[in-house]
Structures are given as C-alpha cells and as structure tokens.
Amino acid sequence: MPDSLILRASASYVLWAGLALSVFVLLRGHNEPGGGFIGGLIGALGFVFHALARGPAETRRVLRLDPLAWGGSGLLLATASGLPALLLHAEPLLTHQWIDGLPIGTAIPFDIGVYLVVLGFALAFVLPFLGEESA
C-alpha cells in the first residue's frame, strides 16, 4: 500500500468519527432505522480504515482485546439480556418492564451486545486479510 501522510494522520480521527457515528446509529435504532447490527458494521468500518492506514498490528493495539474476545463479550451480554424474560415470567420482558413508572428495557443491552458481536466478528474476519504477517 502506498504510504500517505494524509491517510496515516487522518486515520485516528476517522476511527473516532466512525465510532461516534456507530454509537449514534446504535442508540437511535430503538425506534427508528438503525440498531446494533448496522452500528457494529459502521464501527468495524472505522477500524478497517484505521488498519488500512496504520497496519493491523496498530489496530489490534487500539482494540486492546482480541476482536473475537469483543465478539464473545457481546454475545454474553446479548444472552444475559434475554435471561430476565426467562427468570421472571408473566410479563413480556423482551421490550420493557415498568417499575414505578420507570421503564427498564432489555432492548438496549441486547442491541449493545449485537453491536459488539458484529464489530468483533467482522474484525476477526477482516484483519487477517489486511497483511497481518507483513505488518
């Protein structure tokens, strides 16, 4: 890949801008188009751009955890968000539970879980193709 100063310098800004957008999409997905899946893909794109500019090794450092570990944690979170509905019967807990008028939802933890699953597994799939060994 041709070395470009602009690309390298902009990589971290693009990464953070992408992550901010992905979180926005993740959160607004509750009632409008968007959500964890598409947010995770946008976030993964930010990291892929970063990896193209700086090399996958650097991206892994920014990620701190292995992408698979991010995906696994997301899957755990998404699973956990389904458990209240199993444990406390009698009310559909899939979307919300009212405690003194305060809505407690399991939809957001679920969507965050999906976000992490998509982000993690997409990166686990893509990063090895970006010249891991040579980097």
Add this chain to the structure above:
Amino acid sequence: MIAARADWLLALPVLIPLLACALSAALRGRPLVQRAVTATAAAAMLVSGAALVAEVLGRGVIASQMGDWPAPFGITMVADLFAAAMVAITALIYAATAAYAPADAGMRAQEALWHPLLAALVLGVAGAFLAGDLFNLYVWFEVMLIASFGLLVLGGGREQLDAAVKYAVLNLMATTVFLIAVGLVYGLTGTLNLADMARRMPQVPNQGAAAAVAFLLLAAFGAKAAVFPLFFWLPASYHTAIAPVAAIFAGLLTKVGVYAMIRLVTLVFPAGQDWMAPLLWAVAAGTMVVGVLGAAAHWDIRRILSFHIISQIGYMIVGLAVATPFAIAGAVLYIIHHIMVKANLFLVAGAIRRAGGSFSLAALGGLWRRDPWLGILFAIAALSLAGLPPLSGFWAKFMVVKSGFDAGWYALAAVALGTGILTLYSMLKIWIEAFWKEPPEGAAVVALAGRERWLLLGPVAALALVTLGIGLWAEPFAAYALAAGEQLAGREAYIAAVLGARP
C-alpha cells in the same frame, strides 16, 4: 412468577451452547480454559438433554413461549419425544467430540477457533430440534450453516477451501429455497407457527399452492439432508474436514434436514398429497442406491463413509414414505442409531489415520496386528452400520424394512435389503484393506500409546458401548421410538401443547 421447569428444560439446550460459544470466544488465547468451557458445556448439555427426555416421557409434549409472547405470535419452543431424543443425542455427540478433539493432530493450531464454532454448531442443531415455528427453524439452519462454514475451513488447506466453496454455494441455494417457501407459507396461511400451520393448512382454498409450498420445503430440507438427487454437495466437502469436525458433521447436520422433513410431513401435511408418497419412494430408493454405489467405488476411508451417510439417509426416508406410525418409529430409531454410529466411524477414521498415517486404503494395512482394540471398535460401528444383529443398526433396519413389507412396498423393502448387503461390502473392504492385509512398503507406522490412545479411543469406545447397548437391550429404545412414532403420527398432542386445547 418464576420460570416453570418446562421453560428451563427447553431453554437450556440452547442457552448452554450459546454461553459456551460466547465464553470460549471471549477467552481466545487460553486453550486450557477453552477446553474446560467446552467440557463443562458438553456435560451440562448431557444432563439437560437427559432431563428433557425424562420430562417428555413423564408429561408428554411440552412447549414454552419465550418471553411470554403467546403462540402463534411469539417464539415457541416445543419438545416431543422425537425432539427430546434428538437433543439428548446431540449432547452425546458434542461430548464425544469434545473429548476426542484435543488428541487429534489436525486440531492443534486450530483449537482457539474450534471451540466457539463447535458450540455455535451445537446451538444451531439443538435450536432446530426445538423450534416451534418455521422461521425460527430457518434461523437455526442459518446458525448451523455459518458455524459449519467456519469449521469446514479450519486448517485452511487448498482442498478444504475448494470444498467449503461448493458446500457454501449449494447450501445457500437450499437456504434460499427454504426462505422463499417460508414467505409463501405465510402468504397462504398467515402463520409460521408449525402447530397453527397444521390447523390452517387443510383450510387453505388453493391446495395446489399448498402442494407447491410442501414441495419447496421438502426440496430445501432434502438438500440439507443430502437425499437423491440433491446430495452432491456432501461427497464434495465432508472428506476434507479434520476428524472431530467431520464426525459431528456426519452425525448431526444431515439429520437436522431429515428431522425437518419428518416434522413437516407428519405435522403439517399428514394427509399425504397424492404426489408425496411416490416422490418420497423414489427419493428413498435413489438415495440408498446412489449412496451405497458411490461408497463401493471409493478407496479413501472418509469418502466411503461420506457416501454411506447418503445411503443411510435413504432408510430414514423409507420410514417417512411409508408413513405408518410404525414406519415413522423406525425412522426415529434409525436416526438415533445412525447419528451415533456415523459420528463414531469418523472418529475411528481419525484414529486409523493417526495409527496408519493415511486415509487411503491403499496406503494402510496390518492395523489388526498392531492394535486389535482399534479393530474391534471399528468392527462394532461398521457392522452396526451394515445392520448385523445384535447391534443397533439391526433393529433400526428391521423396523424400517418391516414397515415397508407391512405396507406392501416390497420393491422398496428389497432395495433397502440390497443396500444393506452392499454396505457390508464397503465395510469389509475397509476391514480387509486397513486391518488385515500386510502393510505396504514404506507405510508410516505410529503406535498409538498412552494418553493419546485413551483420548482417541475413549470416546469411540463410549459410543460403541451405546451402540451395543441399544442392540442388546433394544426393548426400551424400541418402545421409546414407537411412542415417538405414535406421537408424531397423532400430532394432536403437539398442537395442543403449543396452542392450548382449543378446537
């Protein structure tokens, strides 16, 4: 209100592998912890599978509405005797594979990915067995498919990638047909819940369209089950996977297709459209014959075994084609027997490869003299596959063939018997070449010893014991299969468990 026991029993077979998948992915890079997670999950799965069987035996069909959204609108999970047995056997194969895998030489570099993928595969399989509606069945098929792509390319050789591309493309076509059929079913009946569909399907005014949908669904499930003439993806791919992967593929994946076919035909289309019986007849005969002839032509152990998966699927379809309660019971027993024996044969093939250095019969020889136990374990599984008494295969074949004779389908029963003889021929071919003949010059010889031998042969021996147990103590298993057959043919218990006993 706290969740009832039925909810737990139905959720756990899905929840356990889901948690195992998440944990072993999150703990990548710690192989020992991953192994512990997989072992714990397999043990927990075995317990929950056994508990599910016990519950269904005691209380009949149980159903649970996930998150309390009532059927037919929410997600329903159902277990009858058939589904519960399938979940239990899935757990058994999961445990056997998990115990065998750490010793397999092909695994070492791949283990970090193998654990989460295996758990995801088991998740898809168990989910498909318990799914109470057609769309969830589709989703579980997808989960299974995605995990199996990953497992197939573990090791990443050129041959494996080639196989994975064929496998992926052909399976995605089948999945697309499935999805189209799901859409059509919804258009026709306004429901995707299987029990609800069973009630509404006879009232659909356009029975021609209902038949078309039935055909599409049968084609999609048939492709997954590798029946004639939709089997070609299987021999193109299975022989390339590493042994612990091939074993679980061979045991479980195609049987999910057969399960879906049996569920669909018995529950939703029990009246039997005119065209269905002759079609299933032809499919069953074609599958048995093509599979067994393909196996006879090959000289690589894994290819022989792969073709035998296909021919054995034919027997299960015989049960479905005859469709009396006894025939369906035969198919149920056949599936249970087959999953165990087939997975076991692939595990044995891995051990033969380790001891003899090859999967090719030409390069093998003299194994009997070096390791008689390996020979005995192979013989138990192989003779059971061929249907020799007193092994499990004999009873399964007996029930299926007897139902064919009882129903007056003599030609089909004759094909089934002939296929049995040819199966014996293939198994004897492996036996003579790999175990009896003198080893060829320069054959790699590794003595299986110590811990490795225990790890490789332990799970094989356990599965062989179960095969022997079913064979020698057939009464309870046959009774279970007969009860499952009655339940499937009766279908009212299933519908009532899901929808409540309204008229």
